[in-house]
Amino acid sequence: MAERQKVLLLGVYGMEVVECGGALAKNVKNGGESYASIMLSSNKSREQVLQAANVLGVKMGFTDFEMGHVDTSAESKEKIVRVVREIKPDIIITQDPEHSFHDLDPDRRQAMITILEGIALAGRDFALDKMPELKPHSIPTIYYMTPHQPNTVVDVSDVWDLKNEAMSVLKSQMEFSGQHFENSLSESNLESLVPGFSKLSNHYEKGQAVHKALDQAVHVYHGLATHGHYAFAEAFRREGNFHLDELLK
Structure with missing residues (x-):
C-alpha cells in the first residue's frame, strides 16, 4: 500500500x-x-x-x-x-x-x-x-x-473519470478555451479533432470537447506511448536525483 x-x-x-x-x-x-x-x-x-x-x-x-x-x-x-x-x-x-x-x-x-x-x-x-x-x-x-x-x-487511470469531471466544472476556462480554439484552428481541423464540433451550441461545450480530446491524447502519450505501462498518466519532472536504497524495476 x-x-x-x-x-x-x-x-x-x-x-x-x-x-x-x-x-x-x-x-x-x-x-x-x-x-x-x-x-x-x-x-x-x-x-x-x-x-x-x-x-x-x-x-x-x-x-x-x-x-x-x-x-x-x-x-x-x-x-x-x-x-x-x-x-x-x-x-x-x-x-x-x-x-x-x-x-x-x-x-x-x-x-x-x-x-x-x-x-x-x-x-x-x-x-x-x-x-x-x-x-x-x-x-x-x-x-x-x-x-x-x-x-x-x-498512473492516473483509476482516477481518470474524476479528473475529467473536475475539468468540466471549470466553466470559465472551458468558455475561454472554446473561443480560443475556434479562433486559432480551422473548421476542418476542429472537425478532425472533435467530430461534430460545429454543431456544439456554445463555447463551453466546444472548450470541454477539445480539452477532453487534448487531455486524452497527452495522458495516453505519457502513459502508453514510448513503451509505457498505463492507459493514462500525468508527467512530472522531479527536482534533483532519486535517492534509492536499491534499484527499482
Whole structure:
C-alpha cells in the first residue's frame, strides 16, 4: 500500500489543480492529504476552482495576489512561506520553471520565482517574527508539473473519470478555451479533432470537447506511448536525483 503523505500544489491560476489533479486525487485515494494554494483566482472562477478541488478531494486555499502585480518582494514570499509552514507537506508540486518562461499567461514568471524562493525560505529562519506560531519546514521533494522534459509519470487511470469531471466544472476556462480554439484552428481541423464540433451550441461545450480530446491524447502519450505501462498518466519532472536504497524495476 502506498505511504500516506501530504502533497501540496502551489499554483498560479487554478487550472493547475486539475492538470495535476490525477496525482492529487490518487494521493487522497491512498489515504493521504492533498492541498492546493492558488495565487491568482478571479471572483468568477474561484467558486469553480473550489468545486473542481472538491471533486478531486483536494483542500483549497488562496493567497490573494493581484493580477499584474505579482512580485518577488519579502511580503510576497511570506505568503508562500506561511502556506508551506502551515501545511507541512512531504511533497510540493508546482509549475516547471522552464515551462513558466514560455507560458505567456501574465505573472507566470514572477510567480515561479516567488514560489521557489518561498519554498527555499520556508525551511530557514525567515520571517519568524511575522509568524511566531509556525516553525520552519523544509521540503524534501519537489515535482514540476507538465514539464517539457519529464522524468516521472504517475498512473492516473483509476482516477481518470474524476479528473475529467473536475475539468468540466471549470466553466470559465472551458468558455475561454472554446473561443480560443475556434479562433486559432480551422473548421476542418476542429472537425478532425472533435467530430461534430460545429454543431456544439456554445463555447463551453466546444472548450470541454477539445480539452477532453487534448487531455486524452497527452495522458495516453505519457502513459502508453514510448513503451509505457498505463492507459493514462500525468508527467512530472522531479527536482534533483532519486535517492534509492536499491534499484527499482
